[in-house]
Amino acid sequence: EECRRLAALEKEMHEHQMAWHEIYSRIEAIVREHEQTVARFRAAIKEQEDLRKPIEEERRALASRKSEILDAIGGAAWEIDSAESQIKALDREARTAEENPKLTDIDKASRLNRIQEKATSLTDRGRALQQKLPLLHEERQDLERRQGGAETRAEVFNGRIAEIEEEMRASDRVHERELRDWLRQKERVQDKIVEVQRLMEPLFESMGRSLDEARIDNDELAALYFQIDSVNRTIADIQSRIDRLQ
8 A cells, every 4th residue: 555655756756856947947048148138238239329329429539629619719709809809908007108298298298109010919819710600600619519410320229229128128027937936837847846856755754664674575675775774783882871970
């Protein structure tokens, strides 16, 4: 009866073990598939990033040039204001020289001439800057237009990258759900294997005791009987030592 029960349990154990190996193989396949899918998505993202890279470099170059132009515009405006202030100061200096009775006509003419030369130089510089400003503003506007175009082109690749990333996240969710399902199945099968082992242990112990008591004469069992006797002698020896210590 115990042999029949063990045979049935061993058959059940074999079925559970086969199911466990099938589930484990499926889990490995899902992991490999997920890794390959992620690799494909990352390669697709890198491809879009490589295509976007020249545009990003163009945007940085345009931004750098625009910064230079804005600095030039600001510097020119400051220099124009400074020149106008200096010219006004020179006008006051010229009036003061003309009204100074202590200066001789020669000194007065020399001073006024020097003031005039400086005022002329400042006026020429201011005029040159005034003429340059429209060109600077025109270049700034052109840079802004080009920046806008580059941003529009970059957004195309950004959109594609976002789509690929969303597809990758969706794929991850699918794989995660599938993996969780198979892991739960694996855990259930493992529990069944443990339960079958739990049921088999007392049957093996009972059969072992029965065979040990019967000591069936069989050459294949002789070695096992010898091992059992050796273990029993060791147990008896240890028990005897314990009794003496008590």
